Amino acid sequence: xxxxxEKQVVRLTVNGEDHELLVRPHATVLxxxxxxxxxxxxxxxxxxxxxxxxxxxxxxxAQLSCLLLPGQVxxxxxxxxxGLADGPVLHPLQxxxxxxxxxxxxxxxxxxxxxxxxxxxxxxxxxRQQIKEAxxxxxxxxxxxxxxxxxxxxxxxxxxxxxxxxxxxxxxxxxxxxxxRTPR
Amino acid sequence: MTTALQPGxxxxxxxxxxxxxxxxxxxxxxxxxxxxGQFGFSSDLWTEGMIWGATVRSPHPHAAVVSVDVSAALGMxxxxxxLTHDDVPGRKTYGLESxxxxxxxxxxxxxxxxxxxxxxxDDPETARRGAALVRVxxxxxxxxxxxxxxxxxxxxxxxxxxxxVRHVKIxxxxxxxxxEVVVSGDYEVGMQDQAFLGTESGMAVPAEDGGVDLYIATxxxxxxRDQVAASLGLPPEKVRLTLAGVGGAFGxxxxxxxxxxxxxxxxxxxxxxxxxxxxxxxxFGHVHRHPARLHYTHGADREGRLVFVHADMVFDGGAYxxxxxxxxxxxxxxxxxxxxxxxxxxxxxxxxxxxPPCGAMRGFGAVQACFAxxxxxxxxxxxxxxxxxxxxxxxxxxxxxxxPTGQVxxxxxxxxxxxxxxxxxxxxxxxxxxxxxxxxxxxxxxxxxxxxxxxxxxxxxxARSGATGLLPGGVANTTxxxxxxxxxxxxxxxxxxxxxxxxxxxxxxxxxxxxxGGRLMASVHSAACEVGQGLVTVEAQIVxxxxxxxxxxVETADTQVGSAxxxxxxxxxxxxxxxxxxxxxxxxxxxxxxxxxxxxxxxDDPDLAEAELVGGKLLCRSGGTVVVADLVEGSPVERTVQWxxxxxxxLHPDTGQGRAHVQYSFAAHRAIVDVDVELGLVHVVQIATxxxxxxxxxxxxxxxxxxGGTTQGIGLALMEEIQMxxxxxxxxxxxxxxxxxxxDVPPMHVEVLELADPHAPYGLRGVGEAPTLSSTPAVxxxxxxxxxxxxxxxxxRPEHIVFGxxxxx
Numbered sequence: 001x002x003x004x005x006e007k008q009v010v011r012l013t014v015n016g017e018d019h020e021l022l023v024r025p026h027a028t029v030l031x032x033x034x035x036x037x038x039x040x041x042x043x044x045x046x047x048x049x050x051x052x053x054x055x056x057x058x059x060x061x062a063q064l065s066c067l068l069l070p071g072q073v074x075x076x077x078x079x080x081x082x083g084l085a086d087g088p089v090l091h092p093l094q095x096x097x098x099x100x101x102x103x104x105x106x107x108x109x110x111x112x113x114x115x116x117x118x119x120x121x122x123x124x125x126x127x128r129q130q131i132k133e134a135x136x137x138x139x140x141x142x143x144x145x146x147x148x149x150x151x152x153x154x155x156x157x158x159x160x161x162x163x164x165x166x167x168x169x170x171x172x173x174x175x176x177x178x179x180x181r182t183p184r
Numbered sequence: 185m186t187t188a189l190q191p192g193x194x195x196x197x198x199x200x201x202x203x204x205x206x207x208x209x210x211x212x213x214x215x216x217x218x219x220x221g222q223f224g225f226s227s228d229l230w231t232e233g234m235i236w237g238a239t240v241r242s243p244h245p246h247a248a249v250v251s252v253d254v255s256a257a258l259g260m261x262x263x264x265x266x267l268t269h270d271d272v273p274g275r276k277t278y279g280l281e282s283x284x285x286x287x288x289x290x291x292x293x294x295x296x297x298x299x300x301x302x303x304x305x306d307d308p309e310t311a312r313r314g315a316a317l318v319r320v321x322x323x324x325x326x327x328x329x330x331x332x333x334x335x336x337x338x339x340x341x342x343x344x345x346x347x348x349v350r351h352v353k354i355x356x357x358x359x360x361x362x363x364e365v366v367v368s369g370d371y372e373v374g375m376q377d378q379a380f381l382g383t384e385s386g387m388a389v390p391a392e393d394g395g396v397d398l399y400i401a402t403x404x405x406x407x408x409r410d411q412v413a414a415s416l417g418l419p420p421e422k423v424r425l426t427l428a429g430v431g432g433a434f435g436x437x438x439x440x441x442x443x444x445x446x447x448x449x450x451x452x453x454x455x456x457x458x459x460x461x462x463x464x465x466x467x468f469g470h471v472h473r474h475p476a477r478l479h480y481t482h483g484a485d486r487e488g489r490l491v492f493v494h495a496d497m498v499f500d501g502g503a504y505x506x507x508x509x510x511x512x513x514x515x516x517x518x519x520x521x522x523x524x525x526x527x528x529x530x531x532x533x534x535x536x537x538x539x540p541p542c543g544a545m546r547g548f549g550a551v552q553a554c555f556a557x558x559x560x561x562x563x564x565x566x567x568x569x570x571x572x573x574x575x576x577x578x579x580x581x582x583x584x585x586x587x588p589t590g591q592v593x594x595x596x597x598x599x600x601x602x603x604x605x606x607x608x609x610x611x612x613x614x615x616x617x618x619x620x621x622x623x624x625x626x627x628x629x630x631x632x633x634x635x636x637x638x639x640x641x642x643x644x645x646x647a648r649s650g651a652t653g654l655l656p657g658g659v660a661n662t663t664x665x666x667x668x669x670x671x672x673x674x675x676x677x678x679x680x681x682x683x684x685x686x687x688x689x690x691x692x693x694x695x696x697x698x699x700x701g702g703r704l705m706a707s708v709h710s711a712a713c714e715v716g717q718g719l720v721t722v723e724a725q726i727v728x729x730x731x732x733x734x735x736x737x738v739e740t741a742d743t744q745v746g747s748a749x750x751x752x753x754x755x756x757x758x759x760x761x762x763x764x765x766x767x768x769x770x771x772x773x774x775x776x777x778x779x780x781x782x783x784x785x786x787x788d789d790p791d792l793a794e795a796e797l798v799g800g801k802l803l804c805r806s807g808g809t810v811v812v813a814d815l816v817e818g819s820p821v822e823r824t825v826q827w828x829x830x831x832x833x834x835l836h837p838d839t840g841q842g843r844a845h846v847q848y849s850f851a852a853h854r855a856i857v858d859v860d861v862e863l864g865l866v867h868v869v870q871i872a873t874x875x876x877x878x879x880x881x882x883x884x885x886x887x888x889x890x891x892g893g894t895t896q897g898i899g900l901a902l903m904e905e906i907q908m909x910x911x912x913x914x915x916x917x918x919x920x921x922x923x924x925x926x927x928d929v930p931p932m933h934v935e936v937l938e939l940a941d942p943h944a945p946y947g948l949r950g951v952g953e954a955p956t957l958s959s960t961p962a963v964x965x966x967x968x969x970x971x972x973x974x975x976x977x978x979x980x981r982p983e984h985i986v987f988g989x990x991x992x993x
Contacts, residue, residue: 024309035307035308038230039221040221040225040227040228040230041220041221041222042221043225043227043381043382043431044227044383044460045381045382045383045463045918046463046917046918047462047463047464048463048917048918048919050917050918050919051381051463051918053381080221081220081221082220082221082222084220084221085220090216090219090220093219094216094219094220095219097215097218097219098211098212098215098216098218098219099211099215100884101884101885101887101888103212103215103218103219104432104716104717104718104888104892105380105381105382105430105431105432105433105715105716106214106215106217106218106219106223106429106431106716107225107380107381107382107431107432108381109218109219110221113219129654131926132926132927133659133926133927135926136925136926136927137925138926139381139918139923139925140381140926141378141379141380141381141432141434141892141896141923142432142716142888142892143888143891143892144888144891144892144893144894144895144929144932145891145895145926145929146891146929146931146932147888147891148926149926
């Protein structure tokens, strides 16, 4: 690793877990999450804060991790997509995106979900226009956004049926278990 | 919790999420993985001992490579190797249709960003710094960046033998036919980028047998494999590809980007090697949509019946061939639009230039032509004093129509119905305050025909107040309604589905049916690439419907099963869907044979042939019932089937006659826009669209494709262009290359028709591309209606609205 002598210590909490990390001070928090902590759910899309794929919550606020340096999150509490669910119980936004076509390729989804969570935490019943404005910084190239707005609205209204969510959760767990068992 | 993804972790066995057979809104089996960050994209791969690759690219669009000095880079601590063309052991070039593109530049670079060397190092930063230390000496060569100039005598040659890639001629009827009303125009389409969110990435892992395993985001595993193997000098079976999660594709992943580079580095170092392009590098790392210049002349009689269409188009293919020949073929064969035209003369030429290579993007040649022929139809309607929809429906193609290629359209072609549906679709509120979308997102308001008799602007919308983002300029608050004019525009288009012009188009599917303790399970395995469109859902739905089994797992796509062809040309649900159904039918044959023995029937007993597979049981009409799990317990049934659609044929080289296409997909759009005519800003208020999909295998996914495709068409109409200057890309970032954001996309009224194509599996029609065609000309027509400007070029820029069309570059 180049520049090893210039590393700095950063203490932060990620998804409820405390970390003390020796990091390159000029690395981005996106790199810290993906490469140092190997939390690859947070995505890289543009390096310039234009696409929103790297959105995480920093002390509850939606922030672009590609524009943050480690020193800016020293002492902070971060939530990434890996910390959005409550154990095996998915967040209503996650259920809604999966069930209502709010994702296709899924690459923008982690950032979109965290931006949406930040919105619902401050405005639990946003209008469609408020959803569009709050998520204007998150690009999606697949969906044309309509199903994303639908999903956020449905999550806000608690409108994703319990039966559907149970099925989705069971499906996901089954698939993850299957993947873990697959040789190679 | 950490989620270090090993290469094998991209092998998600997707299952148990899909509940429902064909025709249902089954949820994606990968949906929850994607919503929880656990889905393994190609950029997420991680394994112990891996190192990172980086690419050295030419800053010049055309130059001789005088020397490459890798010594400084090799001397940098942490750098493992630096490779140039000397290190390519096999074929030193690659390409989709012809291997004309160097894996690494040999003696010349022909476009800005062409790879010259690749570096492997301990970590991404060291790899980037190492790449920056590779010293390349260039000698600049003459440029040709204008495709028309490139085809003129004496132009500098991008490749020996001239710059003409392909010239397709379509000749039908009387070339000198005369018409009472004639309109002509010159149109231009800018270079659009696919702009997928997940940049090029992957990992190559050297194998003990001297081969390599490549985990990659791509659209066509087997064609990647064959190109990689040729350049590595390895037999194809030693190059094994597995699809890693794909962050969007839209055509940009049809060509090889980093596949060969990754494998070269892995085999040289003996280490797993990972690469991830930056966004800037991605703009240089894949092909784009062809920019095009299109000259059209339309002639009609006074009643508005088309007499002739003449078209002359030039497509800029950039520095290498990619799929330009097929793109040019599409523009020619579809170039008169979905209309009956007795006399047609179309010439389409593709040109080599020193611009970035252009190839596949959603719509593939049909998009450029559609913008021009639909602009012409509006111009003709205005000349005739007809409503633009009336002119189109008067000339609309129908089943039984004969295309300019002589090919007869032998399934539904509901062009007029699609247009009439969008014409009468619900209108958005006019001159209302507040949230136009309304609480449900559906535009409310009276139904009826929005446009005046000639498609004129619906009139000033007047001052409005209320929510931001609903006026042109959005939150920039550049107007309170003054200077804002509403306009309405219509367009229709058609796209071929599947490969054309005699290409042997097929897919392969393997279906396995097993039983254990009375539990019936199926798996389906193909090499078809899921890129976001939802093919994995449809594959599972087909198996569920065909075999009456609830539990279906979709295996990860890889090269352990035969080729599925590319995820392109709107073809996978048709072709791989057809293969999955055929494999299920082969499994069913075996089940019937086994059931015959159980029931004491002859194998050819008609009672068996008509049996249904439902709910895990085989039900005979006579009442005989067999539990399928019992039939396969301890003796699974597996069938692998290669399936083809009807053959197509090559075009006649002089006349362009021939049955070139297997199927067409039709869509129509109505766009309503508000334009700030003083500042040149456009707000798309509403889109209404109608499309025939033959059979909606998954209606929710169909609507998702229509929304997404329409949005990319809006982007081409109003904002998306790779801007070139002297062969250099001026805007390789998401700061400067704009794609539609959430507030840019209006509410859409979507109508889906299901008019079965009797030649296709389940009657289905490819869905993905048609929405991208007519959305662009519909939006531009609406802006024309609001402004009175000619607007012959897309994307429309504010200065075109304020000052009129600028001289084409």
